[in-house]
Amino acid sequence: MIALLSAIAQLFLPWWVIAVVAFTVCFWRKPSGGRAFLSGFLGIGLVWLLYALLIHLRTDGLLTARMAELLFKSSSPALLLLVTLLIGGLVGGFAGVAGSGMRQVFSTNS
């Protein structure tokens, strides 16, 4: 769910929409804290990883190698892909927890 919605939203909106999507979905579906983090993390992180991997493969990794050299002084694309997964995943994960937590606050009140 998060994956699908965020992928569509990111085609049109700035990257940080991933936080909004993860938050909203978790707010709506109210998973527990741990599950919320996991679904936010995987929902966003996997989309980022797969799309990045697709670009990497389609372009023979030319820019991936140069960026890995620039950011990490390493020619390995794996690290760059991993960091991409992590950054997207962490934002998604935290937003997911925040979303479900907020929902629980509202549910308790009502």
Place this chain on the structure above:
Amino acid sequence: MRRLKALLFGAVTIALTIALNRQWGSVPAFGRLLSPFEGFWQNAEKPGMEPEQTLSIPGAREEIVVRYDELGVPHIFARNDYDVYFAQGYVTARDRLWQMEFQTHAAAGRISELIGDRALELDRYNRRLGMVYGAEQTLRGMMADPVSREVVEAYTAGINAWINRLRPSTYPLEYKLLGYSPEPWTPLKVALLLKQMTQTLAAGADDLLMTNVLQKLGPAVTANLFPDYPFREDPIIPAGTKWDFSPATIPLPPPLNGPDSLLSLHWPGHDHGVGSNNWAVGGQKTAGGYPILANDPHLNLTLPSIWYQIQLVSPTMNVYGVSLPGSPAVIIGFNRDVAWGVTNVGADVLDFYKIRFRDGRRTEYLHGNQWKPVRRRVEVIRVKGKPDVVDTVLYTHHGPIVYRPDEKPFRNNIPVGYAARWVAHEVDNTLKTFHILNRAVTYDDYVKALAFYSAPAQNFVFANARKDIAISPNGRFPLKWRDQGKFLLDGTNPAHDWQGWVPADQNPRVKNPPRGFVSSANQSPTDPGYPYYLNWEFESPERAMRINQTLAAMQRATVDSIRRLQNDVYNLRAARFLPVLLPRVRRNGFTAVQAQALTTLSRWNYQNDTASVGATIFGEWIDFLDDAIWQDELSDPSRPLRHPNISRTLQLLTEEPASVWFDNVRTPDRKETIDDIVTGSFRAAVDSLAARYGPVGARWHWASHKGTGIRHLIPGLDAFSRLNVQIGGGPNIVNAAGRRAGPSWRMVVQTGPAVRAYGVYPGGQSGNPGSPYYMNMIDTWRKGELYELLYLKSAADSHPRLKSTLKLTPETK
């Protein structure tokens, strides 16, 4: 508790997102940068090109067809001249937008906007030098001419048509790394780019250093050590050529009483890596009977490349060559009938005048017997993350005051500063030169085109299918008395002002000289018989001599023999120095490495090829030798001085072996001889190499020692650069591939009934580090090979090298 937890995670999420969305110093916004939807991933390009694409572009007047060949060179076919320059702007921006904007931001003193106060002094320097003021003057000149105006406006509209199609995800990568956005292009930016070239090529000034030398050594010794014409020269216009004009009245030098109080002005010296070669061989000396023209401008080797190949076809022209991204038209190239190229002249077109203000308010300055008003120009430098810096620059009729007296607090209380008189501050219409050359057919067209040219002065070489060859050191030259501007000038004395201009039709020029070729390599434009004073010193003549010797001996020249001369790595400087130096080396007391180095050098064939060890030792030795001879007399911690040039040093070694200059005045108890200096500097040079590289071996090889690098315009971006390129040659060698500067474009054109041309530059057509066309031509360049330049006749031509067609159509209403 729950509420607290929820709020905490909410806050963490927001903080994390914001943190990843903004730049931290030089650390980019990681979230935005790494997002595959928006970040750098979007700049990765797949190999190959889209075979067909049609775009509706607001601003195009009729349908424009752009065909791309397999190197990514656009061949533009337009039905009118507006559209051809519109499309040039569009396709150039498509490949090079970031570079175009960055270079013009640099010229305008706006780098602090992008990277913060690290660039503040650089920006302030450019503002003080009057770069924006000069660009505004050029803009006035361009806009006053209806033809130039249309060209610049069309080009600007084309660039903006591309910018308007961009979204943050499709911005060039460098915008994402530095965290900013492109702004609309303007005609002023074209002018700024031309100023940038003028600054690179015509803003060197040793006036202050020479004045300090003059004070230290006195006029007679200074004249002896810094003569106005080199020991052994081979000028551009063959020596003895007669001038067919009666010169304008040349001003007489006023009595020598230059400024006496000096500021420690740190002016960038002339960059010796920057220079160029060009030549044209007449039909009588070529195998095909038609002239061949060659050019290789030596500029800083950068990525994206300084040049961009393009073919422009409209009803009034069909021209191919290289353009400067940011300026319309082709700068070096050919059409069906003619070919032309440029090298830098190095005339003295920047002088400094000492200004005397009336009082501490600095609202008036003395000139002749009058107090004249000072004009103030406020420069606002925007600084990323900091408040704006406001700088008021004082202008006199000479020009802007680069360094104000109050910036030197230990000076006495006389309010003095220096104003810069620079040709770049003149109104000009340089663009028109290229507009005419792009369409030229005859020698007369070439002469007509050159008259519009202002700065940076260039040696324009020319050849055409009617078998004319010509060369002209050309630009706007101030009319000066002999040596005017060799030293700092007195701004209060009207006799020190520039006295007008050398008439354009009296610039040095030669057509079809008897020797059958013309050439230039930044050496003296003429022999001392030319009536006007252009400068006292030009580039040392080794490259020129080598080219002229080779061309004089060449018969039945072909494109390939010309290409080989462009790649010649013969070190003529070594061939001139070593026979003088080697017999003076005394071997007693040599270490094993020193002895081995001397043997290697004695057996060296003077070729600076990649694996040469002799070239490395010689290069190092000459630097040590120069310091050993001159450093003791000509260095002073309190004021900058300079050494005599290499020609004078060679003369000293050859003709004045008993000269007092060989004695090291820092050792009062000893009197060194020429042999002591030669031997001592050799040992020191070898020891220095051994300390860096260990025993003589692969690390001593010339190409590794030299370390030619082709670097991204952002300093330190090694991942987007190509370092340690294995190429021979070097400074003062025909193949001038130095550490940071070198042949930035090599071109050979065989004129004739069907023109054929060849070329390469060390980079690629795309400025995108994520493109396969970013640095794809470097190895061809390194190996000294050329690509045939695909000169199309019509948009319908078919050729296996054509890979993609882009149609730009006017927006349908």
